[in-house]
Amino acid sequence: MEAIKSFELSKEYLELLRESIEEAHIPFIQESMQDAKKADIASLLDELDMEEALFVLRALDPDFSADILIELDEDSQYKVITAMPAEELATLIDHMDSDDAVDVLNQLVVNDREAVISHLEQKEKSLYIIELLRYDEDSAGGLMAKEIIKANLNWTVVQTIEEIRRQAENVEKIFSIYVVDNKEKLLGRVALKKLILAGSDTKVADLYEDNIISVPTYMEGEEVAEIMRKYDLEAVPVVNVKNKLVGRITVDDILDLIREQAEEDIQAMTGFSDDVEESDSVYRLSRARLPWLFIGMVGGLMGAGFIGFFEEGLSAVTALAFFIPLITATGGNVGIQSSTLVVQSLANKSVFEDSLTKRFFKVLLVAVFNGLVLAGFVLLTVVFLYGQETKFGLVVAIALFSVVLLASFMGTLTPIVLDKMGINPAMASGPFITTANDLLGLGVYFAVATLLLNL
Amino acid sequence: MEAIKSFELSKEYLELLRESIEEAHIPFIQESMQDAKKADIASLLDELDMEEALFVLRALDPDFSADILIELDEDSQYKVITAMPAEELATLIDHMDSDDAVDVLNQLVVNDREAVISHLEQKEKSLYIIELLRYDEDSAGGLMAKEIIKANLNWTVVQTIEEIRRQAENVEKIFSIYVVDNKEKLLGRVALKKLILAGSDTKVADLYEDNIISVPTYMEGEEVAEIMRKYDLEAVPVVNVKNKLVGRITVDDILDLIREQAEEDIQAMTGFSDDVEESDSVYRLSRARLPWLFIGMVGGLMGAGFIGFFEEGLSAVTALAFFIPLITATGGNVGIQSSTLVVQSLANKSVFEDSLTKRFFKVLLVAVFNGLVLAGFVLLTVVFLYGQETKFGLVVAIALFSVVLLASFMGTLTPIVLDKMGINPAMASGPFITTANDLLGLGVYFAVATLLLNL
Numbered sequence: 001m002e003a004i005k006s007f008e009l010s011k012e013y014l015e016l017l018r019e020s021i022e023e024a025h026i027p028f029i030q031e032s033m034q035d036a037k038k039a040d041i042a043s044l045l046d047e048l049d050m051e052e053a054l055f056v057l058r059a060l061d062p063d064f065s066a067d068i069l070i071e072l073d074e075d076s077q078y079k080v081i082t083a084m085p086a087e088e089l090a091t092l093i094d095h096m097d098s099d100d101a102v103d104v105l106n107q108l109v110v111n112d113r114e115a116v117i118s119h120l121e122q123k124e125k126s127l128y129i130i131e132l133l134r135y136d137e138d139s140a141g142g143l144m145a146k147e148i149i150k151a152n153l154n155w156t157v158v159q160t161i162e163e164i165r166r167q168a169e170n171v172e173k174i175f176s177i178y179v180v181d182n183k184e185k186l187l188g189r190v191a192l193k194k195l196i197l198a199g200s201d202t203k204v205a206d207l208y209e210d211n212i213i214s215v216p217t218y219m220e221g222e223e224v225a226e227i228m229r230k231y232d233l234e235a236v237p238v239v240n241v242k243n244k245l246v247g248r249i250t251v252d253d254i255l256d257l258i259r260e261q262a263e264e265d266i267q268a269m270t271g272f273s274d275d276v277e278e279s280d281s282v283y284r285l286s287r288a289r290l291p292w293l294f295i296g297m298v299g300g301l302m303g304a305g306f307i308g309f310f311e312e313g314l315s316a317v318t319a320l321a322f323f324i325p326l327i328t329a330t331g332g333n334v335g336i337q338s339s340t341l342v343v344q345s346l347a348n349k350s351v352f353e354d355s356l357t358k359r360f361f362k363v364l365l366v367a368v369f370n371g372l373v374l375a376g377f378v379l380l381t382v383v384f385l386y387g388q389e390t391k392f393g394l395v396v397a398i399a400l401f402s403v404v405l406l407a408s409f410m411g412t413l414t415p416i417v418l419d420k421m422g423i424n425p426a427m428a429s430g431p432f433i434t435t436a437n438d439l440l441g442l443g444v445y446f447a448v449a450t451l452l453l454n455l
Numbered sequence: 456m457e458a459i460k461s462f463e464l465s466k467e468y469l470e471l472l473r474e475s476i477e478e479a480h481i482p483f484i485q486e487s488m489q490d491a492k493k494a495d496i497a498s499l500l501d502e503l504d505m506e507e508a509l510f511v512l513r514a515l516d517p518d519f520s521a522d523i524l525i526e527l528d529e530d531s532q533y534k535v536i537t538a539m540p541a542e543e544l545a546t547l548i549d550h551m552d553s554d555d556a557v558d559v560l561n562q563l564v565v566n567d568r569e570a571v572i573s574h575l576e577q578k579e580k581s582l583y584i585i586e587l588l589r590y591d592e593d594s595a596g597g598l599m600a601k602e603i604i605k606a607n608l609n610w611t612v613v614q615t616i617e618e619i620r621r622q623a624e625n626v627e628k629i630f631s632i633y634v635v636d637n638k639e640k641l642l643g644r645v646a647l648k649k650l651i652l653a654g655s656d657t658k659v660a661d662l663y664e665d666n667i668i669s670v671p672t673y674m675e676g677e678e679v680a681e682i683m684r685k686y687d688l689e690a691v692p693v694v695n696v697k698n699k700l701v702g703r704i705t706v707d708d709i710l711d712l713i714r715e716q717a718e719e720d721i722q723a724m725t726g727f728s729d730d731v732e733e734s735d736s737v738y739r740l741s742r743a744r745l746p747w748l749f750i751g752m753v754g755g756l757m758g759a760g761f762i763g764f765f766e767e768g769l770s771a772v773t774a775l776a777f778f779i780p781l782i783t784a785t786g787g788n789v790g791i792q793s794s795t796l797v798v799q800s801l802a803n804k805s806v807f808e809d810s811l812t813k814r815f816f817k818v819l820l821v822a823v824f825n826g827l828v829l830a831g832f833v834l835l836t837v838v839f840l841y842g843q844e845t846k847f848g849l850v851v852a853i854a855l856f857s858v859v860l861l862a863s864f865m866g867t868l869t870p871i872v873l874d875k876m877g878i879n880p881a882m883a884s885g886p887f888i889t890t891a892n893d894l895l896g897l898g899v900y901f902a903v904a905t906l907l908l909n910l
Contacts, residue, residue: 197619318769321762325779386763
């Protein structure tokens with residue numbers, strides 16, 4: 001234990017930490033961690049088993065442990081909080097902001113949750129928590145913290161600074177003071193900078209900015225994120241239906257949300273049935289991947305059955321089989337490109353959007369152009385490079401062109417329909433649609449062949 | 456012009472605005488827009504043509520126009536700034552933060568850029584800009600703004616507040632005051648909240664927090680974003696190699712960066728050669744899609760040539776053709792799943808990562824498990840449902856199992872290799888790899904068939 005004296009995010013320190021946990025060497029843990037960042041300690045605890053992590057959390061100051069607990073990854077956090085007695089967890093929750101407290105409590109079953117709440121020492125905090133638990137986790141209400149600094153319109157700067165002093169411990173990050181009337185209705189905000197530069201007797205009424213953006217409790221988190229990004233907000237006040245100020249959302253929560261959603265979208269696109277990471281167990285990884293692989297496989301088997309109908313034709317013109325992968329792959333690629341484009345424009349909806357008719361007309365133009373280029377190239381290759389008959393080349397080219405057209409429409413329409421049904425449109429690029437496109441491609445290919453080659 | 460008096464993000468207002476531009480009715484533009492958000496006006500101007508947008512920007516106060524210009528989308532911004540005389544653009548740039556100024560100037564060719572800089576009125580701003588132009592656009596240096604509030608370690612609170620007053624106009628959002636020594640080296644920060652609550656004579660030395668996070672100028676933007684997310688920072692100071700404070704990055708710039716990168720990743724995954732939106736022109740959309748479709752098609756044609764080698768075998772056992780789509784689709788799906796997982800874990804690198812050997816062993820386990828389940832199911836279906844011989848069923852099942860294994864490794868290895876080569880690993884899920892997987896699948900399938908069926 002000589003070399004490393006203070007916290008490091010390294011394998012060596014992790015080893016040392018394990019040793020000191022085993023030897024119950026609490027001073028080393030406390031001293032080495034005192035200047036460390038909570039997020040770094042959390043990354044380290046994620047590597048420990050539950051008993052070890054619990055030992056570290058108990059060795060540290062509850063205020064610090066509470067911060068670390070919030071930063072743990074979901075699995076570690078769940079293990080630790082379910083292993084803690086209700087009273088101990090309540091002590092930590094007493095040191096959290098209400099939004100973080102609710103995130104933690106939401107992982108417990110209702111009975112355990114109530115047991116913890118009943119042990120909370122701060123009356124105000126437990127009221128906050130009970131209120132926040134009512135909201136949907138992904139709504140503005142579920143994201144907001146109750147801890148804010150409010151100033152009445154009639155206060156002076158001195159009174160407002162007094163309020164900041166009173167709340168300084170509860171509200172860690174203060175960006176602005178929200179201004180309300182006597183009925184707690186949100187009127188505007190005063191930036192901290194303005195407060196510092198104003199004279200002590202200045203009235204809040206003369207300082208505040210009234211034309212500010214707020215969000216209602218029921219707004220979806222994703223929309224809140226987009227508003228904060230668009231208007232460059234570091235925090236946004238949340239109001240209820242009566243425009244009463246009820247909380248605020250800060251940008252750090254939004255950053256986490258954006259990252260989670262980007263990952264979920266990509267996983268939805270690539271066919272995971274569950275949110276997984278490379279570090280998850282083999283069983284969990286396999287289970288998350290199998291359902292979509294299965295759908296893809298059933299599609300493949302249906303395709304086999306379908307091609308089976310054309311067995312005679314295939315025996316007569318074996319070359320038909322050669323171009324099956326070309327047809328299905330092109331259909332898949334075109335479909336994914338189309339759906340990606342629509343998914344992205346669904347995520348950034350604008351009031352000035354083109355009508356559906358206009359959008360489909362554009363899809364048609366792009367598809368016809370790309371289809372003609374590809375089909376032309378294929379026709380030349382099949383006839384001149386592969387020495388097939390022109391008629392056969394035409395079959396492949398016409399099928400390819402039709403597949404490009406159909407896959408463009410499928411790829412465009414599916415996310416729009418899914419979105420209207422309230423399903424994440426990113427799934428439209430997943431194996432389900434790829435599989436449907438494969439079958440569609442095969443259908444078109446053999447239909448064209450049957451017609452043109454009189455099979 | 457009766458109905459709508461003030462700004463609205465609506466088609467009706469857009470019509471009204473067009474009319475007033477045509478009639479050069481400047482008061483309407485000024486009055487209706489005075490309470491509007493800059494981002495909303497920018498969304499509206501994005502719908503206008505260049506001449507109209509320019510008219511609106513000229514009608515408004517330069518300070519406001521500068522803010523709107525920054526928020527325009529890339530295409531509109533480019534059109535407007537290239538149409539403006541250098542002197543006029545310089546007036547707007549004089550009203551921008553240095554980071555935004557550089558983003559705008561980076562779009563101009565060197566000569567135009569220098570012409571604009573030579574017209575800047577603020578000496579300090581032009582020095583800032585010239586310094587920032589040296590940095591790579593995607594590095595911390597390229598993202599940072601030079602406008603910050605610095606306090607010397609030996610100052611008092613009163614002196615610091617005086618500095619805030621002096622800089623209040625230049626620094627719009629103040630979250631903390633950065634503390635430096637006499638050589639401008641970064642020592643720490645004082646949160647604005649602390650400054651408000653401290654007595655006027657308190658020394659900065661007694662107030663500041665020394666254990667803070669800073670980033671070097673050369674750090675990549677993506678990494679800066681991850682640090683700000685992980686440590687919940689609303690702003691981060693940027694230092695040069697000598698630890699001298701040179702600027703700061705605020706979270707609003709990071710939000711834009713994260714969004715752009717998520718979109719680029721998804722487009723790389725789905726095979727666009729260029730960053731496009733649904734609203735782009737038919738020509739641009741087609742051009743961005745064609746290159747990858749072409750690669751996919753060339754792959755398909757190579758696949759056709761490859762299957763052609765087995766023409767005799769295919770004539771003998773036509774049923775072989777039935778299962779081609781099953782093999783290629785499964786390979787594609789497995790490959791995309793694997794690469795997605797690796798791409799996500801590459802984006803969240805950790806010091807406690809498993810070794811490559813351990814990761815590949817895990818990939819192997821998952822692949823064997825999934826492969827066995829899928830192959831078993833296929834064997835039963837092919838033999839009992841489709842009434843093929845057991846030996847033939849085994850060919851399909853063994854090929855499928857091998858494809859799952861190979862595609863898992865390809866999908867895992869490719870992003871790792873691309874990442875090591877400095878190429879965006881998200882491309883590993885693109886059509887290029889899907890195509891390679893298709894060919895691989897066909898190879899395995901026909902190899903197994905040749906061996907087992909003695910073709």
